Structure formats: structure tokens, C-alpha cells
Amino acid sequence: MGILEVQNVNKSFGGLKALHNVNLDIEEGKIHAIIGPNGAGKSTLLNCFVGKLTPDTGTVMFDGHSLLGIKPYEINQLGVSRVFQTPEIFSELSVWENTLIPCFAKRDGSFTLNALSRVSDNKDMAEKAEKMLVDVDLINKKDMLASSMSRGDKRRLEMAMCLSQNPKLLLLDEPTAGMARADTESTIELLKSIQKKLKITMAIIEHDMGVVFSLAQKISVLAQGTVIVEDIPENIKGHPKVKEAYLGEAQVEGNMRDD
Amino acid sequence: MNTISKADMKTLFFVAIIALLAPFILNPFPTDSGLAQFNAGYPDLMQRFAIYGILAIGFNILFGLTGYLSFGHAAFLGVGSYSAVWMFKLLSMNIIPALILSVIVAGLFSLLIGFISLRRSGIYFSILTLAFAQMSFALAYSVLTPLTNGETGLQITLNDPRILAAENVSGNLPVTTLFGLEMRDTWAMQVGAWDFQFNIGYYICAIFLLLAFYLSIRIFRSPFGMMLRAVKTNQNRLNYTGINTRPYTLAAFVISGMYAGLAGGLMASMDPLAGAERMQWTASGEIVLMTILGGTGTLLGPVMGAGFIKYFENIFSKINDTVLHGWFSWMPDGLENIIVWVLHLFTGKGWHLTLGIMFMLIVIFLPGGLMEGMSRIGNWWKRRKGDDDAESKSTTTAAE
Numbered sequence: 001m002g003i004l005e006v007q008n009v010n011k012s013f014g015g016l017k018a019l020h021n022v023n024l025d026i027e028e029g030k031i032h033a034i035i036g037p038n039g040a041g042k043s044t045l046l047n048c049f050v051g052k053l054t055p056d057t058g059t060v061m062f063d064g065h066s067l068l069g070i071k072p073y074e075i076n077q078l079g080v081s082r083v084f085q086t087p088e089i090f091s092e093l094s095v096w097e098n099t100l101i102p103c104f105a106k107r108d109g110s111f112t113l114n115a116l117s118r119v120s121d122n123k124d125m126a127e128k129a130e131k132m133l134v135d136v137d138l139i140n141k142k143d144m145l146a147s148s149m150s151r152g153d154k155r156r157l158e159m160a161m162c163l164s165q166n167p168k169l170l171l172l173d174e175p176t177a178g179m180a181r182a183d184t185e186s187t188i189e190l191l192k193s194i195q196k197k198l199k200i201t202m203a204i205i206e207h208d209m210g211v212v213f214s215l216a217q218k219i220s221v222l223a224q225g226t227v228i229v230e231d232i233p234e235n236i237k238g239h240p241k242v243k244e245a246y247l248g249e250a251q252v253e254g255n256m257r258d259d
Numbered sequence: 260m261n262t263i264s265k266a267d268m269k270t271l272f273f274v275a276i277i278a279l280l281a282p283f284i285l286n287p288f289p290t291d292s293g294l295a296q297f298n299a300g301y302p303d304l305m306q307r308f309a310i311y312g313i314l315a316i317g318f319n320i321l322f323g324l325t326g327y328l329s330f331g332h333a334a335f336l337g338v339g340s341y342s343a344v345w346m347f348k349l350l351s352m353n354i355i356p357a358l359i360l361s362v363i364v365a366g367l368f369s370l371l372i373g374f375i376s377l378r379r380s381g382i383y384f385s386i387l388t389l390a391f392a393q394m395s396f397a398l399a400y401s402v403l404t405p406l407t408n409g410e411t412g413l414q415i416t417l418n419d420p421r422i423l424a425a426e427n428v429s430g431n432l433p434v435t436t437l438f439g440l441e442m443r444d445t446w447a448m449q450v451g452a453w454d455f456q457f458n459i460g461y462y463i464c465a466i467f468l469l470l471a472f473y474l475s476i477r478i479f480r481s482p483f484g485m486m487l488r489a490v491k492t493n494q495n496r497l498n499y500t501g502i503n504t505r506p507y508t509l510a511a512f513v514i515s516g517m518y519a520g521l522a523g524g525l526m527a528s529m530d531p532l533a534g535a536e537r538m539q540w541t542a543s544g545e546i547v548l549m550t551i552l553g554g555t556g557t558l559l560g561p562v563m564g565a566g567f568i569k570y571f572e573n574i575f576s577k578i579n580d581t582v583l584h585g586w587f588s589w590m591p592d593g594l595e596n597i598i599v600w601v602l603h604l605f606t607g608k609g610w611h612l613t614l615g616i617m618f619m620l621i622v623i624f625l626p627g628g629l630m631e632g633m634s635r636i637g638n639w640w641k642r643r644k645g646d647d648d649a650e651s652k653s654t655t656t657a658a659e
């Protein structure tokens with residue numbers, strides 16, 4: 001029994017079949033990687049989990065609730081957070097405010113008109129936000145405008161925002177793209193330690209096979225909208241079907257041979 | 260008690276000083292001089308500065324923070340005025356009950372309009388608010404005549420019940436008061452060639468302006484204000500953070516509607532009548548202009564924008580051809596006529612043209628409004644001073 005169960009999901013854009021009978025089972029407490037060539041439908045699949053897209057057919061069950069037909073904020077309230085491929089952050093706010101907002105957001109989404117206290121007076125929120133920024137190593141950039149950061153930093157900020165909510169399921173769409181080597185490594189370490197400490201289930205889309213093999217406990221390979229293989233990392237490496245799917249993607253091939 | 264930061268306290272103090280000394284500051288020219296018509300220190304206009312300042316501050320809480328551009332805020336202004344006049348008719352001429360009712364009714368009205376309009380965002384939201392405001396205008400103008408007295412506008416009469424007021428024996432229309440303090444009371448001070456006027460009504464408006472400004476500072480710095488700014492920059496992220504943005508935007512809409520109601524109530528308190536034209540779309544547009552002109556999303560900008568527009572409206576519109584001829588009479592006749600003919604387009608009834616051009620220039624060259632202009636001047640000044648310091652330092656080192 002997985003915490004996220006995806007069954008027979010189909011999604012077409014006009015004539016293009018982006019997802020074709022996708023089945024996926026993500027086990028609680030595990031890091032599950034979804035890999036596949038560009039345009040395979042990986043982001044589209046995650047979009048179906050957060051209410052950004054609705055599948056044409058199929059079911060998506062999370063923790064006993066269907067994620068279809070409910071609002072994105074309701075999905076988040078169930079405990080699903082997502083880091084996007086193109087960072088979704090509050091670009092016109094400072095890094096500090098970006099981190100504070102999820103801290104102020106109530107878990108059940110309830111609204112309180114907190115219009116008379118000062119943001120800076122809420123010490124417990126500040127503490128939480130500070131801890132998050134230290135974790136992703138952005139604390140010395142806290143006064144920067146979010147839009148002025150590098151892509152890698154934006155993504156780590158987004159990760160901090162998601163993690164501060166202490167989600168049950170964290171969806172990561174290419175979290176290390178655009179990051180320097182050192183940052184990539186610290187991100188891997190961060191994710192590993194989070195997973196160990198908090199047992200957050202993660203679904204991670206990643207191009208960097210180094211990252212995939214050092215993090216994932218299970219890997220699904222998506223090609224042309226279909227899951228072609230699902231297995232543990234050791235069995236994925238030399239899998240002929242996977243090699244076939246990646247044929248022509250020289251960079252990834254190279255990455256795979258490196259490991 | 261540490262409710263606002265030192266920097267904000269300074270801004271508030273600055274506004275308070277300006278408001279207190281406005282009768283002097285706005286009256287720089289001697290009464291008999293030719294420039295006296297540029298003076299703005301008379302009660303009527305000063306009251307309008309403060310009232311429109313409140314309106315713009317409130318509008319900025321919605322537009323400046325959330326980015327939702329309402330084109331219907333004049334409706335709340337109008338509703339506020341009608342409510343206040345009804346209190347003057349039914350209860351007493353005291354402005355406090357009138358203002359309370361103005362704020363409450365405008366709040367309820369904006370709750371209704373906001374609830375419906377906020378189902379959409381962007382241009383559709385703006386159009387919905389515009390439609391509602393025009394509907395309110397049309398209702399006030401015709402259908403709701405028993406409530407609004409239609410075209411003529413709602414006024415107080417001698418026959419009004421005014422159940423809390425003492426019997427009127429003078430036979431004159433009563434005047435608005437604050438527990439006996441008459442709004443129209445003005446104390447004139449003559450200093451040399453200058454004539455300064457201190458009006459009770461203005462100072463009441465100024466006190467409300469300060470309260471409104473203080474509250475807006477609190478909202479800007481609060482978690483609620485931060486959420487509103489987050490709505491403006493990325494609603495999607497808020498949704499993916501588990502936040503339904505609707506209650507936040509609705510709260511901002513109602514708060515800014517209540518500000519507009521207060522402004523409308525004060526308008527009626529200074530001059531107890533209310534007309535439908537106060538709700539027309541041009542009036543709504545003016546509020547938008549004030550806020551953008553001054554600096555959207557800044558604390559002080561909207562107040563400055565309001566002052567700026569009201570000043571030009573009142574001063575430029577008074578410069579008619581006679582005045583112009585007076586100014587240029589020293590020129591040869593032909594030239595004088597040409598110049599007057601050209602300036603005629605921009606003054607008197609043509610003041611809208613001047614305002615329009617200035618608005619365009621500011622939006623094109625100073626997208627951040629007057630506030631951006633000020634901060635640019637400030638930076639330039641600092642840099643110049645910095646250069647001077649550096650220069651004087653280098654000269655001293657050279658001398659050594």
C-alpha cells in the first residue's frame with residue numbers, strides 16, 4: 001500500500017498523448033525517482049497530483065483521499081508540497097518573507113485577520129524561517145529580493161518553503177537543475193537527512209543520474225507518457241529498455257555510464 | 260508598546276506635522292499678491308486634501324498590496340455620504356454617528372460587491388467592480404430616489420425629524436458638529452500681508468487622516484499585509500502553500516471599502532449633502548489616478564497623489580482667460596492673444612489636459628510615481644554630497 005497511488009492516468013493535450021495509462025505506487029517514507037527523456041510527461045504527471053491539471057481518466061489517491069477534483073490549496077492541506085521545474089516563488093518579496101509565508105500559513109488553511117501585529121513580532125515564525133534558511137544555506141541572502149537570485153538558489157528557497165510546511169509528500173521537479181556542483185551535493189545531503197529525520201516521502205524528477213542513484217530507493221522510468229520500467233536502482237542501471245528510451249540523449253547516457 | 264518601527268514613526272510624525280501646519284504651508288503667498296490664487300490654504304480645499312488622502316490610503320491597501328485594481332471605489336464613497344446625510348436627517352447633526360454608519364454601510368456594501376467581483380481577477384475583476392459602481396450610480400440616480408433624492412441629491416431640511424437634536428428655533432438649517440463644535444468654525448489669523456485660516460472641519464479630517472494612515476502602516480507591516488503582497492506576486496504559490504487567497508483579498512477589499520465610506524461620510528460631514536455623481540465612474544477613475552500618480556504600494560504616495568490632483572483640479576481650473584490676460588498684459592497684444600489662446604487649452608476648464616499630460620509623463624518616466632521621483636532626488640542628493648565629501652577629503656590629503 002503506497003501513500004500515493006496512481007492508476008490508469010491518461011492525459012492528452014489536443015492530439016498529443018502526454019500520459020498513457022500511467023500507474024505509479026509511491027511507498028511511504030521512501031524516495032521515489034521518476035526519470036525519463038525530455039518531454040516524456042514527467043512534469044505533466046506531477047501536475048496531476050497538485051491540481052494544476054486534471055487527468056482525462058484515472059485515479060490519484062493520496063493517503064486515502066482522491067486528489068482529483070479538489071483545489072490546489074486543499075491538496076496542500078492534505079500534506080502535499082511541490083517544488084516546480086520553473087520556481088514558483090514570491091519574486092517581488094525578499095527571501096526572508098518568502099520563507100515566512102509558509103510558516104504563517106495554517107496547516108488547515110484557516111484564515112485569521114492578523115492585521116495588527118508586526119511580522120517581526122512573531123518570534124516563533126522567525127525562528128522557524130531562520131532554521132529553514134540555514135538548512136538550505138541561504139541565510140546570508142535573506143534580505144535579497146527573491147527574483148534577483150540564481151535559478152539554483154530560487155529552487156533551494158522553494159525547497160525551504162515546502163519543507164517548512166513539514167509535508168507528508170514532497171514532489172520535486174528537477175530540484176538540482178541550474179545548481180552548481182557544490183550546491184547540488186549539499187542539496188542531496190539535505191534531502192537525505194530530511195528523509196532520515198522526518199521520514200518525508202519524496203517523489204523526485206531528476207536528470208542528473210548521479211543524484212538519482214544516490215537518493216532514490218525506487219525508480220520509475222517514463223517514456224512517451226508510459227511507465228516502461230519500475231524497479232530498484234541497481235536493476236535500472238543496465239536495463240535495456242531504459243537504454244533504448246534514452247537513445248540519442250547523449251548527455252544522460254554519459255551520466256549513466258559514469259555511475 | 261512597540262507597535263510601529265522607528266522609521267514608520269518618523270513618517271507618521273512627518274505627516275502629522277504637515278497636517279498640523281497645512282494652513283501655513285499651503286498659504287505661502289500674501290493675500291493681495293497676484294500669486295494668491297496659487298494658495299491652497301483655505302478650509303474647503305484643505306478638507307478635500309485630507310478626505311481624498313483617506314480615500315487613496317484605503318484604495319492602496321487593496322490595489323497597492325494585492326494588485327486588484329478596483330474601478331468602482333467611488334460607489335463606497337457615495338454610499339458613505341448618503342448614510343451620513345441620513346444620520347443628519349434622522350438622528351442629529353453630530354458627525355460621529357454619521358461616520359459610524361458610513362463606515363458600516365460601506366463595509367457591508369463592499370462585502371457584497373467584493374464577494375462577487377473577487378471571483379475573478381485581473382481585468383475581469385476591474386470590469387466587475389466598474390459594472391457594480393455604475394449600477395449603484397444608476398440606482399442612486401433614479402430607482403432609489405426615495406433614499407437618495409435622485410438628481411437633486413440628498414440634503415438636510417428644516418422638517419427632518421432629527422430625534423436626538425434639540426428643537427431648532429432659529430429657522431436656519433442646522434450645521435454639522437462634533438458634540439457642539441461646529442465644522443464650519445474657522446479662526447483667521449492675520450500676519451502681515453498673509454491670511455491664515457484654521458478650520459475645525461479641516462482638523463477633524465486631518466485627525467481621521469492620521470488615524471487612517473497609522474492603521475495603514477500597521478496593516479502594511481502585519482502578516483496580513485505580507486500575505487496581501489504575496490497575493491500580488493504569486494497567487495499560485497499561495498495556493499500550493501495551502502492558502503485560499505479569497506478571504507485575504509475580500510478582507511482587503513472590505514477594509515478599503517470602509518476607508519472609502521469614511522471618506523464619503525467626512526465629505527458629507529463637511530457639507531451635508533450627497534449626490535449620485537459622487538459614485539460615477541470618473542470619480543472611481545480619479546482614485547486610481549491619485550494612487551498611481553503618488554506611488555502604488557507605498558505608504559505616503561497615495562496621500563501625495565491625492566493632494567497633487569486636488570490641488571491642480573482646484574487651482575488650475577480657476578485660471579480663466581481674464582486671469583491669463585492679466586498675467587500677459589505686458590506683452591504686445593498679438594503675442595499676448597496667442598499665448599493666452601495656447602494656455603487656455605491647459606487651464607480653466609482645460610485643466611484635465613494638464614493633468615492628463617502630467618499623468619502620462621509621470622507614468623512613463625517615473626513608473627513608481629511621485630514617491631519614486633522623491634527617492635531619485637534623495638539618492639542624487641546623497642551621491643552629490645558623497646562626491647563632495649570625497650572631493651574635500653582628496654583635497655585635504657593632497658594638501659598634506
Ligand SMILES: Nc1ncnc2c1ncn2[C@@H]1O[C@H](COP(=O)(O)OP(=O)(O)O)[C@@H](O)[C@H]1O
Pocket residue numbers: 013016018036037038039040041042043044045
Ligand atoms: N499545458 C500543456 N499544453 C500542451 N502541451 C503540454 C502541456 N504541458 C506539457 N505538454 C506537452 O506534454 C509533453 C510532456 O511534457 P512534460 O510533462 O513537461 O515533459 P517532461 O517529462 O520533460 O517534464 C510534452 O510534449 C509537452 O510539450
Ligand SMILES: [Mg+2]
Pocket residue numbers: 042043044085173
Ligand atoms: Mg519537466
